[in-house]
Amino acid sequence: MDAFPKAFPFMVDNVGLLLEKTGEHLWLSLVALVVSAVIAVPLGLWLGHVHKGEFLAVSITNIGRALPSLALIAILIGLVGIGFLNVLIALILLAFPPMLSYTFVAIDSVDRDLTRAARGMGLTPMQVLFRTEIPLGLPMIVSGIRTATVLVVSSATLATVAGGGGLGDIILNQVAYGMEGVVAAALWVAVLSILADQLIGLLGRLLSPRGVRHLTAQADAVPV
Amino acid sequence: MSGFAPSGDPIIPDYGEVSDCVTNNDFFCTDWFVQQWPSVFWPALLDHILMTVIAIVVGFAIAFTAALVAHRRKWLTAPFSMVTTFLYTLPPLALFQLLVPITGLSLLTVEIALVAFTLVLLFRGVLSGLLAVPDDVKRAARGMGLSSQQVLWRVEMPLAMPSIISGLRIATVLTVSIATIAAFVVDAGLGAPILKAISSPFNTQFIGAGALAVLLAFLLDGILALTGRALTPWTKASR
Numbered sequence: 151m152d153a154f155p156k157a158f159p160f161m162v163d164n165v166g167l168l169l170e171k172t173g174e175h176l177w178l179s180l181v182a183l184v185v186s187a188v189i190a191v192p193l194g195l196w197l198g199h200v201h202k203g204e205f206l207a208v209s210i211t212n213i214g215r216a217l218p219s220l221a222l223i224a225i226l227i228g229l230v231g232i233g234f235l236n237v238l239i240a241l242i243l244l245a246f247p248p249m250l251s252y253t254f255v256a257i258d259s260v261d262r263d264l265t266r267a268a269r270g271m272g273l274t275p276m277q278v279l280f281r282t283e284i285p286l287g288l289p290m291i292v293s294g295i296r297t298a299t300v301l302v303v304s305s306a307t308l309a310t311v312a313g314g315g316g317l318g319d320i321i322l323n324q325v326a327y328g329m330e331g332v333v334a335a336a337l338w339v340a341v342l343s344i345l346a347d348q349l350i351g352l353l354g355r356l357l358s359p360r361g362v363r364h365l366t367a368q369a370d371a372v373p374v
Numbered sequence: 375m376s377g378f379a380p381s382g383d384p385i386i387p388d389y390g391e392v393s394d395c396v397t398n399n400d401f402f403c404t405d406w407f408v409q410q411w412p413s414v415f416w417p418a419l420l421d422h423i424l425m426t427v428i429a430i431v432v433g434f435a436i437a438f439t440a441a442l443v444a445h446r447r448k449w450l451t452a453p454f455s456m457v458t459t460f461l462y463t464l465p466p467l468a469l470f471q472l473l474v475p476i477t478g479l480s481l482l483t484v485e486i487a488l489v490a491f492t493l494v495l496l497f498r499g500v501l502s503g504l505l506a507v508p509d510d511v512k513r514a515a516r517g518m519g520l521s522s523q524q525v526l527w528r529v530e531m532p533l534a535m536p537s538i539i540s541g542l543r544i545a546t547v548l549t550v551s552i553a554t555i556a557a558f559v560v561d562a563g564l565g566a567p568i569l570k571a572i573s574s575p576f577n578t579q580f581i582g583a584g585a586l587a588v589l590l591a592f593l594l595d596g597i598l599a600l601t602g603r604a605l606t607p608w609t610k611a612s613r
Contacts, residue, residue, distance in 0.1 A: 153475040216547050216591035218554040221584025224568045228399070228577035304465035308555070311572055321471050322558065329475055336468035347463050 156330035157337060164331070167320070168338055175316035175342065178234070178309060179302045182241030187295065190249035194294075198257025198287070199279050207254040214247025219305040223312050237306070237314030244305055245298035252294020256287030285359045292354030299350050303343040317342070396578070403578045410582075414567055419586055421562040425481070425553045426594065429488035430546055436489065437496035442526075444497075445504045458494035466491065466552045470559050484556040491552055492545040499541015503534025536609065539602030543595050550591040554583075564590075 161168060197203040222243060226236045260283045268282040269275075284291075310318035320327050320335035327335070395403035407415070437458075444451040461469075469487045477483040507530045515529040516522075557565030564583045571579035603609070 212547075212592075212595075213588070215544070216551060216588045216595075218551040218565070218584060218587045220554045220557075220565055220568055221580065221587055224572060224580040225577070225584055227572065228401075228580055300463055304467075307465045307467045311569075318467065321467060332471050333475060336471040339468045340464045340472070343465055343468075344460065344463050 153329040153333045156328075157334040160327075160330045160334040161338070164327075164334070168317075168335065171315070171317045171319055171335070172338065172342065175303070175306050175309075175318075175339070178237060178241065178314060178316055179299070179306045179346075182238055182302050182306075183245055183295070183299060185238075186242045186245035186249055186298065190246050191253050191291065191295075194250045194253025194291075195257055195279065195284070198254045199275070199283060201258055203254070204258070207251045211247045211251040214244065217244070219244055219301075220308055220311070223305075223308055227312050232313040234314055236312045237309040240312075241302050241305060245302050248297040248301065249294045252297065253287075253291050256290035256294070257283045259290075260286045286362055288358050289354060289362055292350065292357070296347060296350040296354070299346050300343060303339075303346050307339055399577055401577055402581050406578050407582045410579075414579075415564075415582060415586060418562070418564050418567055418583065419590065421566075422550070422553055422564045422587065422590060425484060425488065425556060425563055426546065426549045426590075428485055429492060429549050429553070430542070432485065433489040433492035433545065433549075434496050434542065437493050438500055440493075441497050441500035441504065444501055451501065454497060455494070458497050461490040462494040464490075466555045467558065470555065474559065479559055481560055481562070483559050484553070484562075488549050488552060488556070492549055495545040495548065496541050499538050499545075500534065503537030503541075504530055506537065507533045532606070535606045536602065539598060539605070543598045543602075546594045546598060547591045550587055550594065554587055 194207070197207060219240065222240045223237060226240050230236045230239060257279075264286070265278055265282055268278045273281065306314075306316050307318040307321060309316045310322050317335050317339040320331055321339065322332075324332050393403060393405050396406050440450075440454050444454050466487065469490060470483060473483040473486055477486065511529060511533065512525055515525045520528065553563050554565035554568065556563050557569045564587045567579050567583045
């Protein structure tokens with residue numbers, strides 16, 4: 151029990167170490183999220199725009215949700231070996247399904263009357279996508295990014311089993327840092343993941359057009 | 375070092391004959407998997423099922439009660455939702471490790487954490503199902519002379535069933551996945567063979583355990599989907 155009171159002095163004494171590991175953790179998460187978003191979001195936008203591939207999006211989500219992150223990292227040890235690349239690939243694969251399916255649903259579920267009206271006003275398909283569908287779907291697209299972010303920051307804790315660095319290095323190394331170190335790093339990563347979640351939520355609210363801002367209130371990181 | 379081994383014993387343990395597949399560490403060695411099934415994979419799978427089922431049952435009991443309370447007292451929805459979302463956001467490994475100083479390296483630690491992750495999904499499943507029941511239906515039921523308890527159990531609950539079941543399905547799949555991480559705390563479940571194989575990467579052990587976890591998630595998801603369909607026969611009839 152005394153690991154908790156001791157955790158705070160540990161944080162003060164090892165602030166350099168914690169910041170270094172946090173840096174690794176965030177860098178790993180950020181690269182994975184960006185790579186995943188660059189592939190998943192445009193794909194989701196396109197599939198949603200043409201209203202095709204619902205089966206694909208749903209299947210990918212289901213498989214992605216069932217895939218244990220630990221198993222994924224472990225399998226990749228066999229395939230790519232140990233290190234940053236291994237964990238990066240695992241995290242990209244984990245972030246992909248929520249981003250794709252949320253983006254798809256966001257665009258696919260925009261009221262058809264609105265897109266028809268937009269087309270009637272003479273907008274090209276591209277303009278329909280960028281000026282009608284994306285603004286209306288934005289809260290849900292951000293929701294997908296948020297779900298993926300929480301998942302990636304959480305799973306990056308496991309990077310240490312494949313030598314990928316991050317705060318997991320401390321959380322899973324009781325021998326070197328003691329129970330107070332483990333608790334300190336666990337608290338640290340918990341706060342980190344909550345902050346990341348809130349930050350994306352805030353960004354989503356700021357980016358959304360005023361008319362759909364009330365929708366963002368309901369949208370958050372919990373999968374639907 | 376050799377002083378520990380009685381003379382005559384082989385220094386390198388004899389693991390018997392192994393196939394080429396095992397020697398080469400190929401992608402998946404069926405023979406090895408079949409051979410290890412009774413001693414490694416089957417017990418791990420049973421533990422995994424047990425951990426998941428306990429977490430879902432306990433989590434559902436808590437979330438269901440909370441949702442019923444929140445349904446009656448609307449102002450409680452926000453705090454319940456906030457606390458459960460907060461728990462959901464925590465990285466599983468961090469929550470496991472934070473509980474270890476309190477409840478030790480035990481199954482209790484694992485179950486507390488797993489239950490904590492299911493709460494938000496189950497709570498929302500039940501509550502949004504109850505909230506989606508049209509007012510007209512409830513008024514009609516009251517008009518037919520049903521008490522508010524009867525309206526809840528005989529009208530609102532059946533109509534909320536699809537949403538409750540979909541919450542249960544997501545929570546179950548998630549729990550199967552997170553339960554692999556429990557291997558850091560207790561030597562049980564499908565995460566245990568994965569962790570044991572990490573120091574000397576052996577693909578069959580990773581892929582075998584990983585694939586079993588995915589299959590288990592799909593199996594439980596399928597069972598719940600079928601249960602849901604059996605509990606709501608009218609949804610089929612309307613199609």
